[in-house]
């Protein structure tokens with residue numbers, strides 16, 4: 001049976017945009033998507049304590065809309081990774097097994113964790129890696145620096161590869177930054193290496209604020225744009241802030257809708 005899923009770009013606390021994206025994709029499908037993936041910087045702060053454990057600039061510092069959500073508001077099961085602006089001090093306290101529910105009981109939003117792979121909705125194999133790359137990053141610095149929490153470790157990359165290989169063929173890889181080599185100033189080489197190693201059908205990423213479509217070998221790369229209204233204050237195009245996909249009976253994933 002065909003499975004449908006929605007991908008959403010950087011949310012940055014504007015969770016009303018998540019509701020809009022789900023509603024617009026429901027308009028395309030005539031039913032809700034089976035699940036939702038989000039590419040990091042969701043800023044799912046439950047309270048001020050979560051915000052205190054998030055690396056962000058003073059200008060953009062806010063608890064945001066996540067705390068106002070109630071059961072039923074996010075009407076399809078949603079899974080998010082961490083970007084470089086997420087409440088890692090709180091997220092890192094979760095011990096798994098991932099994905100782990102996040103927010104109030106019954107909300108239907110789950111954190112995928114730092115790294116890993118699993119099958120979602122019994123049909124789509126998904127691998128993921130939270131954070132961005134920094135060549136000097138040392139995971140032990142995470143205890144002393146909130147900013148350092150936003151960097152992935154090479155051990156986490158290896159963990160994603162290991163779990164992905166246990167699953168076999170990977171349908172979707174979700175990372176925050178782009179893979180290296182597709183943009184002059186964006187992208188992480190370890191993410192490129194990850195794509196070339198596990199060879200997913202589809203690679204979803206964000207972080208760069210603008211939408212992009214490209215290819216690495218057999219993999220289609222879709223970078224999602226930042227959600228409105230964040231696109232307005234960053235003066236970016238909103239085209240491509242969500243994408244809707246179906247995985248057909250033959251196992252092929254295709255994009256059937258784009259947020260404009």
Ligand SMILES: [Fe+2]
Pocket residue numbers: 010041083084085176207208
């Ligand atoms: Fe980011």
